[in-house]
Amino acid sequence: MAYIDHDFFSKGGEMGALMRAKDWDQTPIGPVEKWPQSLRTTLGILLNSKFPMFLFWGEELICFYNDAYRPSLGKDGKHPSILGQKGEEGWPEIWDFIKPLIDQVLTEGEATWHEDQYLPIYRNGKIEDVYWTFSYSPVNDESGKPAGVLVICNETTEKVKIVKELESSTIRYRNNLLQTPSAMCVLRDSDYKVEIVNNLMLEIWERNEHEVVNKPIFEALPEATNQGLEEILLNVYTTGERFTASERLVRLTRKGEIVDTYINFVYDALKEHDGTISGIVAVANDVTAQVEARKKVEDAEERARLAGEIAEIATWDLDLPTQALIYSENLATIFGHDKSSKLLRTDLHKQIHPDDFHILQKAYKMALQTSVYKYESRIIKPDNSIAWIRAHGKIFFDENSTPLKMIGTVMDITDEKNRQQILMKSEEKFRLLADSMPQQVWTSDALGNLNYFNKSVYAYAGLAPEAVDKNDWLKIVHPDDREANINAWMEAVNSGNDFLFEHRFRRHDGQYRLQQSHATAQKDEDGNIQMWVGTSTDIQDQKDFTDHLEREVSERTAQLEIKNKDLINMNIELQSFAYISSHDLQEPLRKIQTFASRLADLDEQNISAKAKTYLNRIEVSAKRMQTLIQDLLTYSRTNSADRVFVKTNLDEIAEEVTSDFSERIEETNAVVHFDPLGEVTVIPFQFRQLLHNLIGNSLKFSKKDEAPYIEITAKRVLGSKLDIKVNYPEKIYYCLKVTDNGIGFDAEYNERIFEVFQRLNTENEFSGTGIGLAIVKKIVENHKGIIKAHSEKGKGATFEIYIPEL
Incomplete structure (x- = not known):
């Protein structure tokens, strides 16, 4: 080499x-x-x-x-x-x-x-x-x-x-008082400026370095003042004597609050070559956790036992040379026995499923090498039911590497295993369902790597499964759409938001067709993405239809604009008609009434009885026609007048309307009673007309042998709480009710009564044109409200009006 x-x-x-x-x-x-x-x-x-x-x-x-x-x-x-x-x-x-x-x-x-x-x-x-x-x-x-x-x-x-040493042979756990590496700082001069400070000391102080360096310590840590530390530092600085404190209680900042903290610290004088003291070296260690742990040591075992029971974890302690087994009560219940049962290790081994016993043997061999003992296996309970357990433990050896003790835990994981099986079955069902769907279904891992396609993907593309690489699925996407496709997909993967994208896929016949792809992240309880499930749907036909529909809508819109212009012209003509009705038609009527009156005033010798009868009929007909024209004008104005909404006191309007009918009320001994109606935002003159028509109707259609009694009440109710269906259930509705004791009408006319010219009685019995309630309904509709009528023949009538508040 x-x-x-x-x-x-x-x-x-x-x-x-x-x-x-x-x-x-x-x-x-x-x-x-x-x-x-x-x-x-x-x-x-x-x-x-x-x-x-x-x-x-x-x-x-x-x-x-x-x-x-x-x-x-x-x-x-x-x-x-x-x-x-x-x-x-x-x-x-x-x-x-x-x-x-x-x-x-x-x-x-x-x-x-x-x-x-x-x-x-x-x-x-x-x-x-x-x-x-x-x-x-x-x-x-x-x-x-x-x-x-x-x-x-x-x-x-x-x-x-x-x-810390192992405290007993029973279930005990090593309690360690952690001795952390020391936090350190150097304080210079008599005002103890912070010259050097390490990160551990900054953690104790909960300060950043720039907040303390070159600043006097009690200026940088004002919460540390007046706790006796000033005197200690002064003594060390002036005498050079070391000061050592163990678990000293100091009030320090923790997460924005000043709390009790226990500190081990040493103050040493920092001396120059000539022996003069120029500063202090402080070494500290936050031992708050150890102090609190020591205070709780008396009940540590009890809390550990309770924690095991709550978490349904059994603990055990096995002496390997003697095979003596000590365990918590819930271990017996996990194996299907009473808590009081006395079990040996051999008893428990006999309950291990025969097909899984080799798992224990393998786990024990591995533990002899690594000291870590863990496995999962099935057990057979005394009632022959099957359960799953998970065991974790540790082997302790002596100085000769001889195994002495095993300590560990056992958990019943039957539910977890059952859920896993259900999940596997669910995944199988998902794939079976996905393969039967005409839509293209696909999944990916949390990082966006596609790992599954259903059969529709291959059928649509006309490719065999092996021809579509899960890492190269972009082959079927139109080349012009690929870059945008990747960018949109990665943005969804990084943000966790839904992926929604339209792109073109190559079909098996070579034609590219528009697809809409949608994928949703599947997250765990902590919000972490586990996988993505997506679908792709061919929307080419829908897109073609939409384009065709948009063209038709555009053409229809042009036609509607023409119709709208025609409607505007018709409204202008109707306004002209209203003017004619209010002026040109009423003027001839006044003349007819005037001349008919003059004829009636002529000497009786010049007018026969038959002529007087004709003249009376002329006057009555003219008066009826005048009333009809005025009612039609009122109905027209209700439909077209400016709708200016004003916050209005309805009690004042009710008083005015009642005053208008004072003569009729006095003649019939009528009573008009209304509770405080309060204020509501309405079109004032229209609401006056509404009350005028309803009170007028009640006085008109009263019983001959009974004085009229009219009651008007009001309340406010949330729309969703009303007994009727309203357009704005989330709004407050002003509910007005007008009730009388008049002749009433049959319930079958509850809706028809609001139609124009609808009369339920003959002209000889009661005068009128049949337009009054139609005007009332139109006023309510102008306020986006609803009106309901309730009555029985001979038992009076009730009108309920519901107006949403603005």
Whole structure:
């Protein structure tokens, strides 16, 4: 093997020499000549560092480490074989834990920090319990994207072991009081200006560096004043005596609030060469979590037991030499026994499904190598029902690598397995249904890579399934639509919004036809996209029909414009007719009435009785015609007058209308009673006409032997709460009710009564033209309202009016 000299290997100690001598051509990373500059630079830093460092590089996460890291691998272990090895192959015993951390750093591009983390590794010929304090940091390649993960670590096994020991042979868990790497700052001069501060101290203070550097400490941290720290600092600064505090209660800011915090800290005088004190070095450690944990240690086991029961997780502790088994009560219930049952390990093994027992054996063999014990299998309960369990555990060894104890958990995962089976069946049904649909159906993964087409896609394109590559499906899309198609699809994938796009697909006959494609993201409970389901529908015929329809609509619109002009001209003519009706027609009537009156005043000798009868009939007919013309004019004005809505007091209008009928009310001893009607936005003169017609009708159609009684009430009700269907259920409606005790009418006329010229009684009984209620209805419609009539013959009438408030 040729020896290659590279500068970045220089001064690298033993590991630099090993890297220089290694045949990298036989590794996934390839020859050194092809290594990127980013890798070379990182290795140069790593090899020349005196701090333990480890590097995972590239897609295979190739392993590198320096001399300072070498002792952590022990003897008869991974060194030097792990150099250049894939991460998964080099660290099988902890890969389940560290791989997600590596992925997180590579994906998010942010460093992670772990203190006194338990990670057992294989070294010195066995799996050893090891604790680490380490940081994972991204290493970017030339494109600026993370290509590797730099691990800066320190083994803290001895420290952690001193802090906490295994407390009992029953179900107990190691409680560790985490001793974090120290936070540090340097305070200069007598006003204690912050000269240097590290990130851990900034985290304790909850400040950014620019907020504290070169500022007096109590100016930068005003919440720390008046807590006795001023006197302590002054004593250290003036006497040089060290001050040490353990779990000192200090009020500090946490998430915007000042709370109790427990701190271990040391103040040391910072002395110059001549012995003068120029500042103070402060080293601190936030131990709030440890203090609170210690205060809760008395009930820790009880809470752990309750947590296991709530989560339906059973715990067990097995002494391997004696096979003595200690377990929580719910383990027996998981296996189908009473809580009080006394079970041996052999009893539980007998319940393992025969077809799955090899899974346990394989899991135990693997645990003897990695200490991690886990499997899933079926069990047969005493009632012969089948259930699924998931077991997780850990084997503990003595100094001779002899297995002593197993501690673990068991969960009933029957429901989870059933859901998985249902999901598989659902997917089969989905594919069967999709294949039977004429629409083109397709799916993709969360990143937008298409992974399924139904049969319609192949039938439409006239291609066999193997001819349509899932990564090259754009072949059937029109070339002019492909770029826009890709851009729209990726925008949907990145945003999570629905994909909706129109493009052309090549049909089996070579013709391109317009398709509408729609895809929706399928998300989990946390809103994370799991997959996409989409359809494509041929809308060419629909598009052709729409274009044809638009042409017809355009032609029809032109015709309507002509009709509209004709309608405008007709309205002008109707207005002219209204003028003639109001002036030219009424003028001859007045003359007829005048001359007929004069004839009636002539001497009786000159006019016969028969002539007087004729004259009376002329006067009555003329009067009826005048009334008819006035009512028609009122109806016309109701339809065409300017509709100016004004907030109006209806009590005042009711008073005015009642005053208009004062003589008639007095003649008939009528009573018009109305509750406070309040204010409402209406067309005032039209609403006056409405009340005038309704009250007039009630007085006109009263019973001969009974004084008229008219009651007017009002209320406001939400449209959706009314007993009738209204156009605006979300609005408040002003509801006006007019009730009388008159002669009433048959219920069959409830709707017809509002028609023009509709009369229910003879002219001899009651005068009128039959237009009054038609005017009322038109006024209500002008207010976008609804009017209803209710009555029975001889039992009076009720009119209900519903007006939506503006």
